[in-house]
Structure formats: C-alpha cells, structure tokens
Amino acid sequence: MSISKISVEQIKFRKELPAVHGPYKNLAAVEILIINNSTLDIILTKRSVFVQNHKNEIAFPGGAFESGDGDLLQTALRETCEEINIGSHSIEYLGNLKPYRTHYGLEIYPFLGTISEYAFMQAIPNWEVEEIFTIPLGWFMDPENQEIHTIHTSDGILRRARYFRNYQGHIVWGITAEILNRLVTEIRNSDFGMRA
Secondary structure (H helix, E strand, C coil): CCHHCCCHHHHEEEEECCCCCCCHEEEEECCCCCCCCCCEEEEEEEEEECCCCCCCCECCCEEEECCCHHCCHHHHHHHHHHHCCCCCHHCEEEECCEEEEEECEEEEEEEEECHHHHHCCCCCCCCEEEEEEEEEEEHHHHHHHHHEEEEEEECCCCEEEECCCCHHHCCCCCCHHHHHHHHHHHHHCCCHHHHH
C-alpha cells in the first residue's frame, strides 16, 4: 500500500491494553505520535546530555512504568506529556504494537497516537529532551533508507543493530529503529479496512 493512500484514520492497531506484570523496574512504554497531516510525520526527540542513559540518542517520548500509572498506556502518556509538554487530551489513541524486549531485559511497550499540527506546534522540550523533530512516515517505509550495522555494545559484545539513514542531520538507530521497523511492517501487512 502506498503511503500517499493512507490516512491517519486508517492506522489503527490492536486496542486491548497489555496487562502489567512485575517486576515493574523492567517495564517501559513509548508513544509513537503521528501528526495528522498529509505526510503523517512521526514525532521523535533527541535526548539531552542530562539524562542518565542514552544521552544524545534519538528516541520516542516515553519512559519507565511507575506503580501509580495504572497501565502502560498511562506510562506512555505521562512521559510524553512531561518530555514534550503537550496535554494528554490532545492525543488520540490508535492502538499498540507488540512489546520489544531489549538485550538487557527491559520490555518496552509502544503505543500509537495521533495529534493535530496545532497541538504539535505547542510542544516544548523539557530538561530530558534537547530537540523535538519529525520525519515523514513514508521515509521510514522506504526499504532503501534502512541498514543493518554490527556494533560493540557497552558490555563489549558485538551485536547487529538496525539503522535508518541520515535524515536532515538525524540518525535513528537501535531500539527506536527496531520499533519503527515493526510499525512499518504492520502497515505493509495490514488490510486497514478490516481493522477494528
């Protein structure tokens, strides 16, 4: 399916919320925010130098589950609202993807949402975020923009990592790239007219 034929109303995935199972310290959630515009831009952040982990890396808004969240969608919304200073009322829930488990045991639950261009214009980074920017969904869907690299991790092990090519000075790789690849795969394999 061509990206030019997809509207944000068609991008709906599984709606049932995943159950929360302990230990809570191993759970996190991110928000894949899609701007409701002609290019379906995806909102990404560049993490600041002040965060404990993944300094200066490209990421979705999100973070660790806290017991007061109630569910993982609330985690994704809370963290998104904190990191880019938008109200949760401006986000329309579209569904979720299967969780991604990292090599260090963290289970990350990706949720999809959409916001208007006006709501995105109000976004302001907090101290955890150096920059907020967008990349069109169609750019991620082009297979020519993906590569697999072999990298040395902090524990000294060689691992294969997914990279997207440089887009206006930004390189999306690692966990964020893997989650985007899952999104792209689901879109390619979906019959949107049959989705509930």
